[in-house]
Amino acid sequence: MKVLRTKKRFFIETLRAFFWFVIGAMLALFLLTSFTFILFEKINSNVVYPGIMVGNIDLGGKTLDEVGQIFADKNERIGNTKFSFSQDYSVATISAHDLKFGYDEDLIAKQAISLGRSENFLSNVSIVFQAYLDGLILKPAYHYSEDKLHEILAPFIKRINKDPIDALFTFLPADRQGQNGKVTAFKPSEEGKMVDIDDVKKNLNLQFEQVLSNKTKRITIPINVKTLTPKITTDKANNLGVKELIGIGTSLFYHSIPNRIFNITLASSRINGVLIAPNETFSFNKALGDVSSFTGYQQAYIIQNGKTVLGDGGGVCQVSTTFFRALLDSGLPIRERHAHAYRVSYYEQDSPPGLDATIYVPSVDLQFKNDTNNYILIQTQVDQDIQKLSIFLYGTKDGRIVSMTAPVITNRVPPPPDLYQDDPTLTKGTTKQVDFKAEGSRVSFTRDVIKSGKKTSDKFISSYLPWQSVFLRGTKE
Helix, strand or coil: CHHHHHHHHHHHHHHHHHHHHHHHHHHHHHHHHHHHHHHHHHHCCCCCCCCEEECCEECCCCCHHHHHHHHHHHHHHCCCCEEEEEECCEEEEEEHHHHCCEECHHHHHHHHHHCCCCCCHHHHHHHHHHHHHCCEEECCCEECCHHHHHHHHHHHHHHHCECCECCEEEECCHHHHCCCCCEEEEECCECEEEECHHHHHHHHHCCHHHHHCCCCCEEEEECCEEEECCCCCHHHHHHCCCCEEEEEEEEECCCCCHHHHHHHHHHHHHHCCCEECCCCEEEHHHHHCCCCHHHCCCEEEEEECCEEEEEECCCHHHHHHHHHHHHHHHCCCEEECCCCCCCCHHHHCCCCCCCCCCCECCCECCEEECCCCCCEEEEEEEECCCCEEEEEEEECCCCCEEEECCCEEEEEECCCCCEEEEEEEEECCCEEEEECCECEEEEEEEEEEEECCEEEEEEEEEEECCECCEEEEEEEC
């Protein structure tokens, strides 16, 4: 027994000695490695570590500036290489130097000198030993100026790029044309075109190795063109769900001056035939576009800064008011509507007050949401003989029931006394009316819509200011 205990103790002591020997050896190795690496870092401070290469170029021992200069020199040697961008018979040429095409010298230098200098000590040691023993090869980084590329492509883009045009439709009832209530295009859709810049960039990126190897002095890159498909094409005419009248609005414009009638007709034509997709929020201003003399409008009376003055597009609000009435009739949810500052006589020729809607591009708008499952088509009609504007909304009825209360007029305030102002530009004895009186009031009504058994009520309130007549009295001798 004593012999066994002696052997066992010897074995344990031997294991303990071996364990501490291994620990000591590992610690010594770690200290030696650390010391060697620190010494290595000091010797190679501010230069790329030995064995680090980009392609077949050894950058070991080079400073940041020296690495950058190596690749800048290579870029200089290919500076006269020509790139020709061609499309059909048009060609635009630019040199590699002007395109800033070549090695990205700054990025390459930063990447090369940063290898082995991270915050992770073990990772740094591994990279340094790998580079020193076997070499470490980085992929070259390349670049070109996207600004210069877009500049050289700009003439192509200007000539080629064209937005697609959606088809505009008009509704032809069966009893008029015998077409069973179908939609036909009166302005067919058109495909758009666009320079495929991504494809140009892809082709350009494929040229780096070939150009930098000095194998060629001229590169031709084709400019391909993408076709853009309209959202609404002509062949979709019978699949839009536009088959019956779902709302109508009317108004009269008796006693309008010729310019006002012209503007009403022009604005009506701008929204005629427009389609609103399911769940789309329609903006009257967006559909109408710019309202100015540049887009064909003439001067007629408008309300601006608290005054009735001559301005481009007077009469456009006759169209927005009529459109508002069509929306009320259809039961569609109205998202934005603004009443006029005062009661306008035009809008009360065939209607009680409170059923008007003003717009002012781009800030004051009339908007609604198409909450049906089908497209809605706008169709306008201007009857010059009886001076009546009608706006029809066509779609598919979904069984909603619409009811409206009669407008209630409260807070009635008489108009202020007429105001006369001297005007030295008018001949003495001449009087010209530039503003028209109107009673101030608060008008409200409620619209109820029952859809799928759910009732929604909207209250529309219009607060009209009392308005005085203003006359200019001539003083010019």
